[in-house]
Amino acid sequence: MAAAMALAAMWAQWAVAQEKKESDCIVCHRMVTPGVVKDWEAGKMSESLDCDVCHGEHTGPDDIDKLKMPSAKDCGMCHSDQAEQFGEGKHALAWAAMEAMPRTAHQPGPIIGGMKGCGGCHRMGKDGGKCDSCHTRHKFDPNEARQPLACNTCHMGFDHPQYEMWSTSKHGIIHQLEPTTGRAPTCQHCHMQKGNHRVMTSWGFLAVRLPEADEGWMADRAVILKGLGVLDPQGNPTARLDAVKAAKVARLTAEEWQAERDKMTDICRQCHSTRHVNEHLGAGDQLIREADRLMAEAIGTVAKLYDEKIIEPQPYQPFAYPDILNFYDARTPVEQTLYEMFMEHRMRTFQGAFHMNPDYQHWYGWAPMNKDLADIRAEAEQMRADRKAP
Ligand code: HEC
Ligand code: HEC
Ligand code: HEC
Ligand code: HEC
Ligand code: HEC
Ligand code: HEC
Ligand code: HEC
Ligand code: HEC
Structure with missing residues (x-):
């Protein structure tokens, strides 16, 4: 009985797909990874693109190794302004800066390559850069990225609690009281003015500059x-x-x-x-x-x-x-x-x-x-x- 209902549901989905001329990727992934397809369809890109622009081709579970994961370079084919700005800013260097630390190579694997500790945040700069840190896949929503919460996962805690500092400052409090008036600045207002994807500050993280007159x-x-x-x-x-x-x-x-x-x-x-x-x-x-x-x-x-x-x-x-x-x-x-x-x-x-x-x-x-x-x-x-x- 349950099997027959599942079959009927799949048949109904297939019929809908035929009508909408959906790609094989979408049809199969609606079953395999329904959340991904739902997010993708909520975003603007799904109106004109399909899964294969970013991932290439495969036909099912047996040839997953043919797929690729996109980097900033791939997104840059169509979004050259954002990719260029991102490339000139600090985020693109996040992986290199982490690797430049003397003890990085000696940390347990899951912390770096496994994206759990350092790697989980510094991933932003891996393989030429990852664009899905602020407008997350597969919705890629600019409105999500405009929220200071989009920066929170990384800019928090032990050595860079900017989110905590901003959100409890007068600027942050006013923004939370009046989220739509723009009366007080967000992270993006000060660090990504006019949607510029190049982030860079004068002092930077370590606050050392050369030369020093004093x-x-x-x-x-x-x-x-x-x-x-x-x-x-x-x-x-x-x-x-x-x-x-x-x-x-x-x-x-x-x-x-x-x-x-x-x-x-x-x-x-x-x-x-x-x-x-x-x-x-x-x-x-x-x-x-x-x-x-x-x-x-x-x-x-x-x-x-x-x-x-x-x-x-x-x-x-x-x-x-x-x-x-x-x-x-x-x-x-x-x-x-x-x-x-x-x-x-x-x-x-x-x-x-x-x-x-x-x-x-x-x-x-x-x-x-x-x-x-x-x-x-x-x-x-x-x-x-x-x-x-x-
Ligand atoms: C016949 C079903 C089927 C079709 C068609 C299909 N996929 Fe998949 N795909 C799968 C399965 C099964 C997995 C593995 C899911 C898992 O591990 O839970 C997968 C995994 C993936 C992954 C994740 C790989 C990873 O390493 O995490 C991507 C990306 C992907 N498919 C993209 C595509 C694209 C792009 C297309 C169309 C060109 C496509 N798929 C067509 C069944 C399919
Ligand atoms: C605009 C580019 C883009 C398109 C189009 C795209 N993806 Fe992705 N996808 C990404 C990015 C970015 C990642 C994460 C890459 C990484 O981790 O390095 C990803 C990762 C994945 C993963 C593995 C991670 C996870 O969350 O399970 C799956 C599965 C996947 N995509 C499926 C799909 C399917 C199915 C489609 C079509 C409905 C699709 N993607 C369309 C950019 C895209
Ligand atoms: C093949 C070209 C192509 C590629 C590759 C591509 N995009 Fe897009 N992207 C588009 C198009 C077309 C739109 C819709 C533009 C519009 O309507 O304003 C779009 C829109 C967007 C938007 C705005 C969506 C909105 O709701 O306004 C974001 C964010 C975005 N893309 C991010 C990415 C990211 C991140 C990647 C790489 C993982 C990527 N795109 C790869 C073509 C592409
Ligand atoms: C919670 C996310 C997160 C984790 C975990 C993390 N970092 Fe960072 N890291 C950041 C952020 C965000 C910055 C930028 C902070 C700033 O400028 O105030 C940064 C800055 C740095 C910088 C300075 C870059 C520069 O050019 O000024 C280095 C180096 C660095 N991290 C290495 C590491 C190493 C090594 C680890 C693990 C031992 C680690 N990070 C763990 C998020 C993280
Ligand atoms: C640090 C967070 C962050 C990262 C990383 C990021 N973006 Fe964005 N992105 C934003 C914000 C914030 C906006 C909204 C800007 C605005 O207010 O117009 C945005 C908007 C966009 C838009 C829509 C522009 C428009 O006007 O419709 C595109 C396309 C886009 N980003 C592409 C990319 C690409 C490509 C990358 C990687 C090279 C990337 N983004 C990485 C924060 C980010
Ligand atoms: C979009 C408008 C806006 C921008 C941009 C902005 N502020 Fe503010 N700021 C406000 C508002 C509104 C308040 C709360 C009312 C007040 O105290 O003036 C405030 C409060 C402050 C306060 C607290 C003042 C007090 O008396 O407690 C300081 C300090 C401050 N801002 C400094 C800055 C600095 C420095 C910058 C740039 C790095 C900046 N602000 C950017 C709107 C802004
Ligand atoms: C009112 C403007 C303003 C807002 C809002 C703001 N910042 Fe900043 N930010 C600054 C200023 C000013 C500096 C110091 C610039 C310099 O080095 O001279 C700075 C520095 C930074 C730095 C470099 C290290 C440091 O802290 O000095 C990071 C990273 C950063 N901000 C992230 C954020 C994040 C994330 C948010 C939101 C949670 C945020 N900022 C909100 C003005 C702002
Ligand atoms: C995925 C984690 C992540 C997210 C999300 C993120 N950042 Fe960052 N950010 C970093 C890391 C890591 C660095 C240090 C880069 C480096 O080492 O070169 C950094 C650096 C910066 C710097 C440069 C500080 C300097 O050295 O001058 C600014 C400014 C900044 N981020 C602002 C933002 C804002 C604003 C947002 C949200 C719109 C945001 N970041 C979202 C991880 C993140």
Whole structure:
């Protein structure tokens, strides 16, 4: 009875398909992956295209290996503007930047290639780029992509909680109270103005720029660059600097930095006065300077433990110097604190400032940075005392 009903249902579907002249892909996949077909038909592309434009051809379960998965290059055949803009921005470099980290190759497979941890977010830049991160397959809906929630999955959490910061800032609150008036800016308003798919900011993720006019700041920056392994302990550039350049991890000329800042300032000035904007963005810059002062002292304190051979470098460390980019693979508690101070708390100190969120800036950023530094000083003293003890 059930089998006969299922057969009748399939027959009815086949009849509908004949009438609509549906492709074999659609007819079969309506049964095999009904959700995919439903999403696809909800989007505009289904009016003129079929599954094979992106995936190529196959006839059933036995020749799945003939299929391909599309990348930004494939989408770019028909959407050249978006693909070009995307290619010039930071998202296209997401896979390269992740791979440039010294310990990436040593993470368990599922975390990188299995798209569970790092790879799950940095997938955006894989194989020339993936376009289905904001307008998800197979609906490919621009309205979904216009929502800040489209950025949430990745721009959240430990070291880049922009969604949390924005959504609880005045900008985010007003947007949630008035989702359609455009009175307050969304992520896309500030970072994808006019639908431009090139995302790039002046400071970037690590907030290091070169050159630096302020001498005291430059001295602190040099210590940070040593801690990032971009300079060796003597201050000479290392091979890692090339990887940093290739993945545009730092802005390497004053003009490059200023160009992005000018664009952002113009966006704020759509709603605020020039004085207001310069004051707020300037305060964000100044907080990076203050955070770097604490950071340089912390790195210097741990570096001294290496000098005194209280900490011995791991075989994978090129220098007898702390390496913040080893992240949580750091072996000693004092280095774990150093990594959290940089990745979690220094980030929040300036990201919170730039996203108009006093709470993230202060209580989740600046305040814990000061605690980290106190802990690092105490841990260093303890390690010294432990070594001297008989
Ligand atoms: C006779 C049925 C049938 C037809 C016709 C068919 N497919 Fe499939 N397709 C399948 C089955 C079965 C699977 C495997 C589903 C699974 O693993 O659950 C599959 C899987 C896929 C996958 C996923 C592969 C992966 O690695 O995840 C894609 C993409 C796909 N088909 C695209 C197409 C396209 C494009 C066409 C038309 C050119 C098409 N299919 C025609 C039955 C069909
Ligand atoms: C505009 C391009 C495009 C078209 C057209 C398209 N897909 Fe896809 N499809 C994608 C993308 C992008 C992915 C994800 C690729 C990746 O993971 O790298 C994908 C992945 C898939 C997968 C595997 C992942 C999953 O969610 O199961 C299946 C199955 C699939 N497509 C089926 C179809 C079917 C059936 C059609 C036609 C109804 C279709 N696709 C049409 C772009 C497209
Ligand atoms: C063969 C050409 C072709 C390819 C390849 C293609 N598209 Fe499209 N796309 C179209 C057409 C045609 C439309 C409908 C344009 C319109 O009506 O404005 C469209 C519309 C869209 C829209 C807007 C839909 C809407 O509701 O307004 C998005 C988003 C989109 N495509 C994303 C993608 C992505 C992502 C890929 C790659 C995974 C892709 N497209 C690949 C031709 C293509
Ligand atoms: C939840 C998603 C997510 C996970 C998981 C994740 N990242 Fe990221 N990563 C991001 C986002 C988003 C940014 C950009 C943040 C910003 O600019 O504030 C980023 C930035 C970076 C950058 C800096 C890129 C640059 O050019 O400035 C590197 C390097 C990086 N991640 C490596 C990793 C590694 C290695 C892992 C795993 C150990 C990892 N990420 C895990 C989302 C993620
Ligand atoms: C970071 C998120 C994000 C990614 C990644 C992304 N898009 Fe978009 N896309 C958007 C947003 C936001 C819009 C709506 C822009 C607007 O307001 O007009 C959009 C709109 C579009 C449209 C519709 C344009 C229109 O005016 O109808 C197309 C086509 C499109 N994207 C293609 C692509 C392609 C191709 C890629 C990969 C190269 C891509 N997108 C990657 C966020 C994204
Ligand atoms: C009012 C405009 C505005 C809005 C809204 C906004 N941002 Fe930002 N964003 C900025 C400014 C300003 C900076 C710092 C630019 C610089 O480096 O000078 C920034 C920086 C960033 C960075 C680089 C690292 C950092 O945090 O400094 C990322 C990534 C980012 N924003 C993502 C987002 C996401 C995701 C959203 C939405 C959840 C969002 N932004 C909302 C203005 C905005
Ligand atoms: C699939 C995960 C993912 C999604 C979704 C996503 N991003 Fe990103 N974003 C990243 C990663 C990863 C990076 C770092 C790229 C790199 O390493 O080069 C990044 C970088 C950025 C940057 C550049 C920061 C810099 O270094 O200057 C901005 C701005 C940004 N994203 C904004 C957005 C906005 C706005 C949205 C939503 C419309 C969005 N992102 C959606 C993963 C994502
Ligand atoms: C689309 C309009 C719009 C844009 C663009 C915009 N803002 Fe706002 N902003 C608002 C509104 C509306 C408020 C809440 C009312 C108010 O305090 O002015 C606000 C509030 C603020 C506040 C909180 C002020 C307070 O007194 O608490 C700051 C700071 C701020 N914006 C800075 C910026 C900066 C910096 C930029 C650019 C990075 C920017 N805004 C972009 C509309 C905008």
